[in-house]
Amino acid sequence: MRARVTAVLAVAAVIAAGCGGSSSGGKGTTGNGKLTGTIVMMSAAQQNEAAAYQQIFDKQINAKVKYKATVESLSDFETQFQIRAKSGTLQVAAAPQPGALPKLADAGQIVSLESLGFNIDELNSLVGKSFMDLGLYKGQHWGLPTNINLKSMIWYPKKAFDAKGYQVPKTWDDLMALSAKIKADGSTPWCAGYESGSATGWPATDWLEDIMLRTAGPDTYDKWWKHEIPFNDPSVKNAAELFGKVMFTPGWVLGGAANSTNINFADAPKPMFTSPPKCWLLKQANFIAAQFPTTAKPGVDYDWFEVPPIQQQGVLYGGELTVVGKNANKAVAKDFLTRFIAQDVQCAMGGVPASSRISPNINVQQSCYVNPILGQSSTVLTGALKDGTGRFDASDLMPAAVGSGAEWTGMVKYLRQGPSSLDSVLASINNAWPQ
């Protein structure tokens, strides 16, 4: 009897789910051509960040148009994004993984910027062709860059750092020497935390990419994420070994390499802000500044330097390509995105204290950002976008089975099992590549 009750409940649940999901020919299409109705932008932004953006939307966009644009913050963005794309309820979404777009485009779940009527040349000059090209598939562009973040950053507690007389390293060897010196001084050089729920391991992939870009160079880097060289290519192995040198040298990582997989990435900076600091260096993208103590002042209590060059220098960045779902009101979506990416709105978003986002619009000046760290990062990034030397986070460009699966898991295994596991880890990531 219990099973029968369960069955009834299951049917009820399925009915409920079915009601929520069905939408073909729904409301979204009815207002086509007219700039009315609503448009929802899905985002992985934090709640308070999203609330701040909503205020800017209200003031700078909604007050001037007949439709209403809202931003929706989702902590399980990746899952919800796929679900909505499949069910056809997707309107606008700022997707952090360009690697997911070809599949959505093939399935006809999203529409291209060309079909929305965007002028691609204009956009190319607005956000840089290299960033735009990440959304290029079958001759069309499927995502509009709306957010960018700098990954090649190493943070340090400036006040204590200067008091100790440490120097910002100019080369990779300097960085290694600094790590050894901090250890010799009786402390631990590196803060590291790679736990992130079911995405545990992702911050470690940034390490691999930054080193790959600096050792193998941008051309090999591009071949790597396109799988024109295997994942266990010697160049990748070399990069992973350099990363391993930092992680596995005894006494270099607070808590040890294996434990770093049990520390949430947002908790990693905490020991840097004790007095004296328990660890001195943290490699993480610009958005980690949101996790620093609110009392710590940028430029005074903490600061950052770029990951130093190894054989060459590089700029690693992540970001979001905003896509439009097939059932969205296309005229409204285009109008909204045009206003959204424009200089005035993007500049206003830099004025939000809660914001940790940087505009890919190369016309947005450093002075737009209330947070000086974001301002500095934006200068590095817009420079890289203008001359096309920057490279996007490889794991977000790879197919999901690798970039948001096997590679995360592989890095966790490498950190837990030590240097001897490297060959089998790289081979298993390579095997996960979809045929």
Place this chain on the structure above:
Amino acid sequence: MPTSNRDAAVETEPSAATSAETTSSPWTTVLRVVLAIAIPVAMVIAFWWAFGFLRRTDANRLLIVLVAIVVGVGGVFFVFWAMDRLVDYLPRRLSESVRPYVFVGPALVLLTVFLVYPVINTIIVSFKDPNSANFVGLDNYRFVFTDPSMLRSIRNTAMWIVLVPLVAVTTGLGFATLADRLRHGEATAKSLIFLPMAISFAGAAVTWRLIYSYTPEGFGSNIGLLNAVKTGVFGGQPVAWLSQQAWNQNNFYLMVIMVWVQTGFAMVVLSAAIKAIPDEIIEAARIDGATEFQVFRRIIVPSILPTIVVVTTYMVINAMKVFDIVFVMGNAEANHTEVIAERMIRWFFIQADDGRGAAIAVVLFLAVIPVMVWNVRQFREQESIR
């Protein structure tokens, strides 16, 4: 005299009614037919509007809830009432043979649309590529039975199926038997054990994350209950419980959560069954000199065996589809705590590979069938005894 008066009244009323009916008969018939058509049409329009309204994102949330309740509850009632009336207008002999199907019909339609069709479609998709565009033969099934992570998920699920029901039913039975002997406070004791049942699996998992919480040295103080007990009683260093892979121990830490949630359910159901055993049987056994353990083994357990079977089946099915606990507790693949349902969600939604996701779903579906068949057979046997 009053009697005849009343008789007259009784007689006149029906005749008046019949005469009224016969005089306006053609009109009434037309009216009825019009109503019979108009009501369903109005209903469809009302439902259409209501579903459209429920999808609006800018509408007042409270209003949406209200409409959902009115349409959901009132609508279903109204559909059945209207269908029933509709059947009334059919010729009498026809209407009685049609009526059962009218009542069962909506359920059958819903079952077909939401259960039968998805099952068939999932099976078809499981033979296709990630975009469910081209057929790829048995590739997805080859993946299910060769991928190391998938094989681990099958092994882990098997452990869940065996261990969770075993531990939960045993402890539940123990509690039920012992609580039955309590002179005071039986209700309180049972309520306390039943309490976790009110928490969702995801909620329970988040709570238990705090119990298993681990902070390495330098990152602040350890707030985890288990580490507090470990370091306080046994000494030594705190442990990262959820990534302990030796002997699959982290799998067991996750199973504890489901046992914690479900023991109360087993206890309540089994306790009710124990109370239904006639006192005479137990007393007779005691008079014959049976020990308490013998009473338990030879009287209580056999008497409530059907209930134990039902509870166990329910838990087996629950353990088979466990997802939330595993998903909340970190990177399952790195911790080797994968289970089948978790793999299904991951491949279908996160890796966006429809084919593999569907193939895993089909495997899970096939694995549930024997349990279901067993359950139904058990249920029939019980019915035939009655």
